[in-house]
Amino acid sequence: MPTPCQHLDQVRDVPPRTPAGCEECLKTGARWVHLRLCLTCGHVGCCDSSPGKHATRHFHHTQHPLIRSFEPGEDWGWCYVDELMLEPAPRPR
Secondary structure, X not given: OOOOOOOHHHOOOOOOOOOOOXXXXXXXXXXXXXXXEEOOOOOEEEOOOOOOOHXXXXXXXXXXXXXXXXXXXXXXXXXXXXXXXXXOOOOOO
C-alpha cells in the first residue's frame, strides 16, 4: 500500500547532533518540553509546545520535511510538508 508521504526518500540514518537536548536551547540555557529528531540531518529540536519551537523553525530554515519523536518509548514521525503523522516513525531504506 503506497504511503501518501512523498518524502520518505529523504530519511537518513543520522546520529542526533545534540543527544543531550534541543540544540538551540542548550546554547541559550532555555528549557524544552519534548524533543524531535530531524531525519535528514540529525538536528535535535524542541516541539511546538516548547517556547522556542526549534524543530519547526529548523524545518522552515532548511526545508527538511521529516522528524521523529526523540522521546524514549515513542515511535512516530511527522512530515511537515504533507502535515502527516507517520506511525511507526520512518526508517532509512
